Amino acid sequence: MQSTYNGLELPKDGQPIQYANGQFTIPDNPIIPFIEGDGTGRDIWKASQRVFDAAVEKAYGGKRSIKWFEIYAGEKAYRQFNNWLPDDSVNAARDLRVSIKGPLTTPVGGGIRSLNVALRQILDLYSCVRPVRYYQGVPSPVKHPEKVDIVIFRENTEDVYSGVEFKQGTPDAAKLISFLNTEMLGNTKKRIREDSGVGIKPISIFGTKRLVRYAIKHALESGRKTVTLVHKGNIQKFTEGAFREWGYEVATEEFREHCVTERESWILGNVDANPNITIEENAALIEPGLEFGNQAFRDALYAEIKQTLDSIGKTHGNGAWKQKILVNDRIADSIFQQIIIRPSDYSILATSNLNGDYISDAAAAQVGGLGIAPGANIGDGYAVFEATHGTAPKYADKDVINPGSVILSGVMLLDFIGWKEAAKMIENAMEKTIQQKFVTYDFERQTAGATKVGTSEFATRIIGNM
């Protein structure tokens, strides 16, 4: 632990959160670093901090309090330290274990690479957790937003976010394209155009398995009954397709007692319905049109059915599979319409980085939009809470933006450190404020009879409703 970070002393009346043997120890006065954020981050942070402090004070009557410690990143850091992400800011987030941040700007095309992504990678915050649920009174574009209750677990360190990209026209891009065309693709008809920019998409066994493991553990702890692996494995076979395969391996090898895959559930269900069913009959029910497949395909399916019945027929058969966590998979494009049309069928989505980025904004829209979309970046022993949205720059410093997502990210933080009373108090007070129709512009424009309030007044009304 350093005594100062970016030249600032840690609050003297606070204690660091400790982590050992997989357990956090939370003092009553934890020092929690925060990054204010760029753009609307400034308005949002001011409002959110007041809400957090009021809830903690009200819930614990002074026995507990958060000692906030500002760490600098983004434009504010650049202005003060000529550095977009000073080492001391990263060190503080690491040493103090649990922090919260506002959004940081990333220019499109050129310029600096994402500081948000950098923080996740440096601290190895491998799981981006984004719960999407409905709060009463929030305007929604769908008929039954209350049916949406999904937690997205997005792999947070690899995929195209690895930043291994080569700009069109550079010697590096030319070298890589030439290598690929001559050494790797020489015997195929595939060619990469010489005027391409090129990016690399690494998806590893390690990165995939720890993410899926984390998602399944969450399912076990929270009582959620479905984990859906979301991938584009039909097209990107060795990255997205492998994500699916490794995800199933985690479910069937590490959580065998607790999980059943969708295909296993069909096989077992067919036996439950007809205990005398043969393997061939079972196969025909699982793969309609099986008779048109070749013998090797049929044999592989028969072997799969036999293997399933031999390995889990006794433990998961006779309906026992219905009590297990169902692990299934969906191709990424289809999941976008699935969660709109049949949201109740989905509970946990475990997905690679880019798919998770897209699906979390889309899912948020179903329950009211980015103004109410919280999140957390979690690693082993570290957590940085942040909203799903970005800096929404056109609203910066106007005191109009919805602080709901950062406030709910703070609710996640309070839950994470076990301060559940304060967390619940904020959630209830925010829902009540929305039901009273005091809402920021984003909800007001969709809610008949609502009163538009600014960022700061929304926070004040939440506090008043605690």
Ligand SMILES: NC(=O)C1=CN([C@@H]2O[C@H](COP(=O)(O)OP(=O)(O)OC[C@H]3O[C@@H](n4cnc5c(N)ncnc54)[C@H](OP(=O)(O)O)[C@@H]3O)[C@@H](O)[C@H]2O)C=CC1
């Ligand atoms: N983790 C992070 O720090 C993230 C950073 N970014 C960065 O943010 C910058 C801006 O990105 P951009 O694509 O515009 O995405 P943003 O998420 O910042 O904003 C897009 C739109 O979403 C709506 N929105 C966003 N936040 C809120 C909120 N709190 N309350 C109500 N509505 C909200 C607004 O819609 P409307 O106009 O309809 O009101 C806004 O114009 C980029 O530099 C990007 O890289 C992006 C995502 C995450």
Ligand SMILES: O=C(O)CCC(=O)C(=O)O
């Ligand atoms: O880092 C950024 O600028 C964007 C990241 C993003 O969209 C996200 O993590 O959801």
Ligand SMILES: [Mg+2]
């Ligand atoms: Mg995003």
